[in-house]
Amino acid sequence: MVSTGTPVQAYAFLNGGGEMVAQLRAYDWTQTPLGPFERWPASLRTTLGILFHSQSPMALFWGDELRCFYNDAYRPALGQASGQARPLGSPAREVFTDPGVEMYGVINRVLTSQEAVLLENRPVHIDPNGRPEVAYWTFSYSPVYTEFGLPAGVFVTCTETTQAVLTQRQLDASKKQALAVFDQAPVGVALISADRLTFQLANQCCCALIDRQADQLIGRAFLDVLPELAGQGFDDLLMNVLETGLMQRAEEVPVTLRRHGQLETIYIDYTLQLLRSDAGDHGEVLVMLTDATTRVVNRQALAETEARFRVLVEEAPVATCLFVGRELRIEVANQVMLNIWGKGNGVLNKPLADALPELNGQPFPELLDRIYTTGEPYATIGVPIDLSVDGKVKRHYFDFTYKPLRDTTGAVYAIIDMAIDVTEQVLAKQKLEESENRYRLLSAELEVQVQARTAELEVANEELRGSNEEIAASNEEYAVINEELEEANGLLLRSNDSLEKFAYVASHDLQEPLRKIQQFGDLLKTRYADAATEEFRYLERMQLAASRMSTLIRDLLNFSRISVHRDTSGPVPLATIISSVLVDLELTVQETGAQIEVGALPMVAGDPLQLGQLFLNLLSNALKFRQPDQPPCIRVTSAAVTAHELPPSIRPNRLVNLYYRIDVADNGIGFDDKYVDRIFQIFQRLHGKSAYTGTGIGLAICERVAINHGGGITAVSQPGQGATFSVYLPA
Numbered sequence: 001m002v003s004t005g006t007p008v009q010a011y012a013f014l015n016g017g018g019e020m021v022a023q024l025r026a027y028d029w030t031q032t033p034l035g036p037f038e039r040w041p042a043s044l045r046t047t048l049g050i051l052f053h054s055q056s057p058m059a060l061f062w063g064d065e066l067r068c069f070y071n072d073a074y075r076p077a078l079g080q081a082s083g084q085a086r087p088l089g090s091p092a093r094e095v096f097t098d099p100g101v102e103m104y105g106v107i108n109r110v111l112t113s114q115e116a117v118l119l120e121n122r123p124v125h126i127d128p129n130g131r132p133e134v135a136y137w138t139f140s141y142s143p144v145y146t147e148f149g150l151p152a153g154v155f156v157t158c159t160e161t162t163q164a165v166l167t168q169r170q171l172d173a174s175k176k177q178a179l180a181v182f183d184q185a186p187v188g189v190a191l192i193s194a195d196r197l198t199f200q201l202a203n204q205c206c207c208a209l210i211d212r213q214a215d216q217l218i219g220r221a222f223l224d225v226l227p228e229l230a231g232q233g234f235d236d237l238l239m240n241v242l243e244t245g246l247m248q249r250a251e252e253v254p255v256t257l258r259r260h261g262q263l264e265t266i267y268i269d270y271t272l273q274l275l276r277s278d279a280g281d282h283g284e285v286l287v288m289l290t291d292a293t294t295r296v297v298n299r300q301a302l303a304e305t306e307a308r309f310r311v312l313v314e315e316a317p318v319a320t321c322l323f324v325g326r327e328l329r330i331e332v333a334n335q336v337m338l339n340i341w342g343k344g345n346g347v348l349n350k351p352l353a354d355a356l357p358e359l360n361g362q363p364f365p366e367l368l369d370r371i372y373t374t375g376e377p378y379a380t381i382g383v384p385i386d387l388s389v390d391g392k393v394k395r396h397y398f399d400f401t402y403k404p405l406r407d408t409t410g411a412v413y414a415i416i417d418m419a420i421d422v423t424e425q426v427l428a429k430q431k432l433e434e435s436e437n438r439y440r441l442l443s444a445e446l447e448v449q450v451q452a453r454t455a456e457l458e459v460a461n462e463e464l465r466g467s468n469e470e471i472a473a474s475n476e477e478y479a480v481i482n483e484e485l486e487e488a489n490g491l492l493l494r495s496n497d498s499l500e501k502f503a504y505v506a507s508h509d510l511q512e513p514l515r516k517i518q519q520f521g522d523l524l525k526t527r528y529a530d531a532a533t534e535e536f537r538y539l540e541r542m543q544l545a546a547s548r549m550s551t552l553i554r555d556l557l558n559f560s561r562i563s564v565h566r567d568t569s570g571p572v573p574l575a576t577i578i579s580s581v582l583v584d585l586e587l588t589v590q591e592t593g594a595q596i597e598v599g600a601l602p603m604v605a606g607d608p609l610q611l612g613q614l615f616l617n618l619l620s621n622a623l624k625f626r627q628p629d630q631p632p633c634i635r636v637t638s639a640a641v642t643a644h645e646l647p648p649s650i651r652p653n654r655l656v657n658l659y660y661r662i663d664v665a666d667n668g669i670g671f672d673d674k675y676v677d678r679i680f681q682i683f684q685r686l687h688g689k690s691a692y693t694g695t696g697i698g699l700a701i702c703e704r705v706a707i708n709h710g711g712g713i714t715a716v717s718q719p720g721q722g723a724t725f726s727v728y729l730p731a
Contacts, residue, residue: 011037013049018072021052023088032089033063043146047155057160060144061107062153066092070156077124077137077158103139107154110141114151117141121165136165173538184513188289190217191275194242197222197235200284209268209291211259228258241272241285248272252292267296312481318474319419320481322405326372326654328352328365328415340396340421342389358388368415371402375412378402382426397426399471403482416481420474425467428460518543572608574601574615574662578636581616588623593631601638602660604729606709614705615664617698618725622666624692625723633667640731649677650712650728658731659711665724670717680713702727 014025014037030036037045044062051058052071059070059077067089070078078095096104102122110117119139126133137158144153182189188206192199199217207214216225222238223230232255237248251269258264269290276283313320314334321333329351338344347355352365359365362385371378381399388394400419404412435453442449521543525536578598582589589596596619604611619634626632639661646652646659671679671686679686682700702725706713710730717723 013045020072027089041146047144057158059156060153061092068092068095106141110143110154111151114143121161136162190287192285197238209289210257238285241274245274252296267292321417322414324414328368330355371404371415372412375404397423425464571603572606572611573603577611578615581619585619592623594623596634599637610705614702617702618664625668635665638662647714649714652710654710656730659728660731662727663724667722670719670721670723672719676715
């Protein structure tokens with residue numbers, strides 16, 4: 001009960017103030033050491049007036065027993081909800097139970113020392129709606145004095161910092177995860193500061209590339225730890241990036257490093273990017289390195305092989321040339337061949353039709369095109385060819401061989417032509433036949449002339465035998481050249497096989513630590529399965545991150561395998577491919593209630609595994625990016641189009657007259673047409689990982705498969721109106 005005497009309304013601090021003021025007015029203070037309101041010190045009433053009329057959380061602990069006063073806003077700091085307030089005026093030792101022991105001790109220390117105390121981000125246990133939770137608050141404790149300057153209590157203000165604490169924890173976890181990804185990145189990454197170009201970070205790949213341990217690099221200057229790079233210009237490049245802010249990028253740069261105890265020259269691709277600090281000063285340089293040594297060495301070996309081949313062609317004793325591509329571009333022709341054509345070096349790098357227009361209407365362009373298509377060699381003897389030499393068209397006769405050359409994928413990319421001019425022999429044979437006809441018409445009295453002519457024929461036959469011996473010798477030289485060409489092709493095939501094995505081993509080595517993380521995570525989740533703790537949620541997030549990383553590595557391996565051309569010459573029925581893909585997606589189709597309509601589909605030349613991957617990715621995306629309020633509706637149709645009807649964005653690496661367009665249309669969420677080029681780039685996503693799963697590699701694989709098959713892919717869409725992906729494949 002409120003004491004008698006001065007009316008309650010006479011005290012300003014008792015007016016308004018919410019529920020806690022109402023409790024203050026209703027409380028019988030005559031039973032406490034404070035007594036009725038009229039006995040309360042002015043300093044107490046003034047402080048309470050500030051407290052109860054503030055929207056900020058405040059509390060006051062007053063007197064020897066530290067009697068507790070607090071406003072409505074302070075309740076959450078005590079772990080209270082509305083209707084759960086403890087009685088005002090209770091001593092602090094009764095207000096704070098076991099979780100509040102720290103608070104009670106702090107209040108006593110402030111009152112004794114008369115020094116303010118700040119406690120930041122302290123946990124407060126609350127129990128709203130029967131569900132225990134933890135909130136975080138920052139408390140400020142200050143001594144309060146009477147009007148006579150004596151310490152009489154402790155004034156408390158506070159601010160809830162739960163969101164800030166949780167955000168910081170998320171940032172710390174993200175930073176930890178980012179550092180793990182950084183350290184395990186498959187390319188060399190380092191961070192170098194402006195101060196003496198000092199290493200701040202270096203991942204495992206970077207350390208392996210330069211043959212240094214991380215503790216040898218971190219905190220040390222660039223040239224102190226890599227003195228052999230002095231004079232090679234890399235310190236100047238780093239300073240230039242720091243001073244200008246311009247990114248530096250180069251490929252296959254030779255670098256001399258001390259590796260494995262000795263100086264060694266390797267080749268690297270590098271990117272130097274400035275990372276400015278928040279203050280906008282020089283910041284740091286992000287260095288990304290890739291070892292390009294194998295690529296450079298392989299290309300040099302290939303160039304040496306091509307150079308040897310060019311020398312063999314140029315020094316061959318018979319007419320030899322190399323036609324490259326379906327347009328039959330003359331890449332190499334020795335002097336013997338140029339002399340036969342009656343042309344100079346100006347015909348090199350020109351299509352055969354432009355270099356020798358007189359061949360139009362003769363069977364040779366069609367014959368060469370058929371060899372390029374079928375890959376079957378061709379040889380013949382004594383074939384007539386009309387050539388324009390010195391402005392005059394003259395008939396020649398040749399024995400020649402056309403042999404197709406194949407690349408590492410088995411596709412024909414060139415034809416080698418070896419020819420022997422047998423015009424004199426053929427003309428001699430024709431004269432011989434004419435002579436034999438005349439001999440049969442001559443009368444017996446011309447027997448002497450016949451004998452004389454017979455002697456001439458014997459001489460001609462002797463010359464023919466000599467020519468045949470020369471031809472046999474030339475054929476042996478051709479066989480040697482062919483063996484060297486086959487050896488070069490074998491080297492290229494072995495190189496690609498080694499690269500594919502390397503990709504497999506790299507994928508296995510990256511997947512193994514992820515599997516260990518997931519296995520140990522499963523063990524920890526089993527151990528803490530009954531505990532609703534932050535640690536358990538962290539384990540789940542770790543498992544999800546490891547799973548995403550595993551999926552990313554698997555997709556990257558698929559992309560690298562797709563990037564190596566396969567045999568795309570076999571007939572593949574697309575209807576069978578789509579049926580197989582729908583079997584794989586059967587569970588997802590049932591779960592989403594999808595309706596899938598497949599029209600008549602053609603048969604194309606291609607690799608069934610790659611085509612299956614392409615349509616699996618397109619149909620998976622159509623099911624994934626569906627409207628939330630309606631089942632997916634997907635249509636797969638086809639149509640024939642000519643080369644002139646191809647969209648401008650489709651530029652096949654080999655042009656044919658007719659193409660099949662296979663459309664995969666859906667009624668999903670769609671996307672803005674301005675992103676149509678971006679979606680086919682690797683790692684590009686239009687939605688966050690929380691909205692839709694994926695690695696951003698699927699459509700890049702689709703584009704690579706289409707290109708491998710001599711076609712392309714594009715898409716049209718509008719947000720909320722579905723999307724149509726069009727795949728163009730040669731007919």
